[in-house]
Amino acid sequence: MxxxxxxxxxxxxxxxxxxxxxxxxxxxxxxxxxxxxxxxxxxxxxxxxxxxxxxxxxxxxxxxxxxxxxxxxxxxxxxxxxxxxxxxxxEGCLCLRLPADYKKNRCSQKLLLEVIFRRIFGPLLVKTPVKVVVVLLTMGLLGLNCWGLSGLKNDFDRTWFFNPGYQRDFVSAVQDLFPESGYRADFYLGNTDYFREKEALEELFNRLSALPGIKNGSIEFWHHSFLEYLKEKKGKPIRIMNVSTKAMQLTLTRRPPPMWICKQADILLNSVPPVGAMNHPGKISPGLQYMCANG
Known part of the structure; x- marks a missing residue:
């Protein structure tokens, strides 16, 4: 305007x-x-x-x-x-035509800011001492900002996203009482056929284990635990592709291993063998040594 x-x-x-x-x-x-x-x-x-x-x-x-x-x-x-x-x-409100002898209010024609800048700030800023003060003040503020920027810390606390209540209190208490446990994270899988994707699931476990932010031995994944159980029962290493679908179904449903008790919430069967297939969401729970951004 x-x-x-x-x-x-x-x-x-x-x-x-x-x-x-x-x-x-x-x-x-x-x-x-x-x-x-x-x-x-x-x-x-x-x-x-x-x-x-x-x-x-x-x-x-x-x-x-x-x-x-x-x-x-x-x-x-x-x-x-x-x-x-x-x-x-x-006029500007109802757009009514003004009378021929209309005169604008003298007070409305005075631009206060224009008067201040033209009569006060303008003549003042062109003086040499004022110019020196402005330059020194600008350099001082720049130095102060640089000093403050050097002390800036990159910090993150997941409790910032919680409203005051029992959830925030619980997370804070866990961090204070068990700082060595790190952070807990859960990865949920979509509709996946556990039998056909055996190799991909094991590769996922290996890649998560290799991440620098994951604590050694902290990942809880029923699929890997099940393969370790089969190795123990057989007494020698086994290859993932050699584990048949039927044997896997029978073991998990008719002869469940001990690890099944604590993993039942992570495995969902949509029917019984031999027709059924496990293709419901699963869960992987790693422990994080430090909080990092996760997709």
Whole structure:
């Protein structure tokens, strides 16, 4: 609006559309650069793996972009119509035509900020001592910010996402009483055929075990425990592909091993053998040495 007022005061011969276009020529670049910068900043923030922050950045990015588009397709035409209203001598509320002898209020024509900058700040800032003070103050603030940035710590606590209550108290108590246990994480599998994907499931276990953030021996996965049980019963190493589907079904249903008792919640059968197949969600529970971002 300030740019438009400046154009109106200087270019009185231009029609309303030309005045708005001239104002956008002066202010449009800064508006566009600011909007694009904000969109990119929040779009980069949307790549985080923290769900709450990711959702906030996505909505903010979309909101800034929509506001910019609405400014172009809605606000600019409205400004053109408003300039037409002013040229036709109508007031700004109900667009009623003003009387021929109408005079604007003298108080409304005084621009306080313009007077302050023109009579006080402008003459003051051009003086050499003031320039020196401004430069020194700027350099001092820059140094202070750099010093504060050097002491910035990257910290994360999962209790920040809990509302005050028993869940937050429980997690805090576990961290205080059992700090050596690290963090607990559960990975849930989708509809997977356990028999056909034996090798893939064992590969998943091996890859999780090799991650630097996983405590040694902390992964609880019924499939790996079951294979270890078969090795123990057979007395020698076995190959995963040699474990038949029928033998696996019979062992888990008719002759369940001891590990079945504590793993029942992690294994779901949709029918009994020999027709059935285990293809319901399963669970893997590793212990994390430290909290890291997980997909």
């Amino acid at each position: 300030d740019f438009l007022e400046n154009v109106v005061s200087k270019e009185r011969t231009l029609n309303p559309e030309e005045r708005v276009g001239e104002a956008l020529r002066q202010a449009g670049v800064s508006i566009t650069i600011t909007s694009i910068t904000d969109v990119f900043a929040f779009a980069i923030g949307a790549t985080t793996r923290v769900p709450v922050l990711r959702s906030f950045c996505i909505y903010t990015t979309a909101g800034i972009f929509i506001v910019y588009v609405l400014t172009l397709i809605f606000m600019v035409p409205i400004l053109s119509l408003d300039e037409r209203r002013r040229d036709s001598g109508r």
